[in-house]
Amino acid sequence: MAQPKIEALAIHPDRAAAEELDARDPLAFTRARFSVPEGVVYLDGNSLGALPTGVRAAVLDAVSRQWGQDLIGSWNGNGWWTLPERVGDRIGALVGAAPGQVICGDSTSVQLFQALTAAARLRPDRRVLLTDASNFPTDQYLADAVARLLGLEVRRVDPAGLKVGADVAVVALSAVDYRTGELWDVEAITRQAHAAGAVVVWDLCHAAGVLPVDLDGVGADAAVGCTYKYLNGGPGSPAWLYLPHRHQPVADLPLTGWMGRADPFGLAGAYEPAEGVARARIGTPPVLSMVAVEAALDVWDGVDPAAVRAKSLALGDLLITLADGLRTDGVTVVTPREGRRRGSHVSLRHEKAYELCQALIARGVVGDFRAPDLLRLGLAPLYLSYADVWDAMRALAEILATKEHEAPRFRRDQTAVVT
Template sequence: MTDFHSFRERAAALDASDPLAGFRSAFVLDPDVVAYLDGNSLGRLPRRTQERLARFVREEWGGRLIRGWSEGWVDLPVTVGDEVGALLGAAPGQTVVADSTSVCLAKALHAAVSLAPGRDRLVVSAADFPTDRYLARRVAADRGLAIVEVDDLGTAIDERTAVVLVSHVDYRTGALLDLPGLTARAHADGAVVVWDLCHSAGVVPIDLDASGADLAVGCTYKYLNGGPGSPAFLYAAARHHARLEQPLPGWWSADDLFAMADEYRPAAGIRRMLTGTPPVAGLLAVREGVALAAEAGVAAARVKSEALTSFCIEMLDALGLEVVTPRDPARRGSHVTVRLADARAIAERLTERGVIPDFREPDLVRLGLAPLTTSFTELVDGLSMLAEVLDQVGPLD
């Protein structure tokens, strides 16, 4: 069995010098959890979110009732959107927070197709997240496009390509793609790109405006700590706003929200990508998580993320395990994936012991390392427990 003593000493030193270490106390830490290594699926609960939602229930919903809409709620999809956008390098007025990631993605894909008339292909990675591929197929079928699912996106883009859908970080392996480079490559052939930022928002520096991005979507419950099922964000570059069409027009995207007009007229700006009444409690929770990410700074989070993932890979190497995540820090996000026989059983046994990883079919265990909440010592505790599970006598079943 690997001796983790030296790793533990190094972890203590890294924690002592970590400029983001103080943020850990800003979150609720369950004493029964030895190591939470699933921040790439659901971030921890910020303490300030507990306080903010309690105040919302007591004073705003409870105290102001419907008057709350005219006292600020109505603007939340755009104002919180701008706060998210600031983390993504997006100027104000280009990002909204509303709906689920899947709904936002469907809207973005339809809008992207409308921006590329006369073309007949929608390109997506064959290894992308299932929902991304499901929606890409559906939108392609609805809009009369051929769906092209490939291993190498760069080689599949040509003059017939209308839209390219791509995840910034691979949800399985953690591989990080070149957002500016791939965007430029697609634009050179006249295609529109929709980026899925679910696994990069908040932990990877992103500059959507400077990169010339067209549209992007992402969830807020991972590294932005918005809570389970918190509303997603949708970015659309201002240069496209006048031509944006989406499949779900609703009163919240109308030019006059309360006119209740018989004829639908879309709002002039990013509000045209909204549909229905926004989830106020969810938006307030997102705002608190985003504020913490902004205080820490995405650049600082990236530095710690690279250190955490490098330390993690070093320990996995010491255990003799197969790491499928890129070893170059510049080419990976903030989770590390290891291939294990009996991966599901191992993940279950770890969870029983208070170490919470993430399992992906058929043989992958993901270790999500959230810079604001994961300590180096916590990581050592988790991987030392993994070593114990692997050293158990008898089959894992």
């Protein structure tokens, strides 16, 4: 059968140019540190990172030897007890936090609740909590929950026009918009909030592992992030909390579990917080997931974070250039084009974004969909190549040209929703 003529495939640079970029990529060596299925172009690392090759052996050892043979002795003998601080410090190194300020464990929701409540209690004379009106739903729900608990007023704002009044206790924002990939100026917003006397809580779920965040340098008051996106810790892997040294002695955390007590094995009836960031421990950490996260962080050995950011931007530039060739097919780029305003995913708008996403997945190009009309394509520099991006956009061009996405099997009422 003759192949259809597809004008949209006359896109530049061509694949040879993409291959040349791969040949000169200083991060090309890191792709071998991941298990990406053959024939798959994975553009959903902003939802769930790919499997690092070292994780399987680490988890197997934790199950078969540490748990299976060493049993309860593993808490000390195999370092289970120190996992939250140990993993926390390794994550801290990726987000500009000196040792002793990051703890890992529990879910993103729990860590957000901890951070928001403790931050608000630092300004007991103020009654307003600002959050992004387009923030991820959990961030908004928890802002409302903390407000009910503490008698605060939540105001939903646009970070682009942020104004912080004298009544604002906390500014709680995500560094990167989860829908559009827009990157906010973390340093400038933190400085503005501090000038008004407020404290700032940053959600770095879409930033940690791909952006050069400097939490200590910008003077952030608290931050949280997950480990299953660009940190590749696996589905449901635990989140982390940043609590700087200057706030640790006075931080009034709402969840006071026994592992965060000064002497947890004293088993006293009254709570006395531990010194340092250990006070942010709550209960028993999810050891198997923590072991996976610790092994996953090995992919950063010998990696220059500046090179990661540079490749992220270059991949995004290529994707946007190729997407511009699809304008006549109803595709528009939603993500800011300027590198300083862009995270590490690019969102494309199309009225049939859901169907396009499903058609791409059927071809082995895995992205995701956000209602009502966004096709979201994540760019994980450690395992994604320039040729991958070119191949993905070629597939999209072919689907649009042949109207493949209009097949009944790709309709939203026929297919499971992409999460």
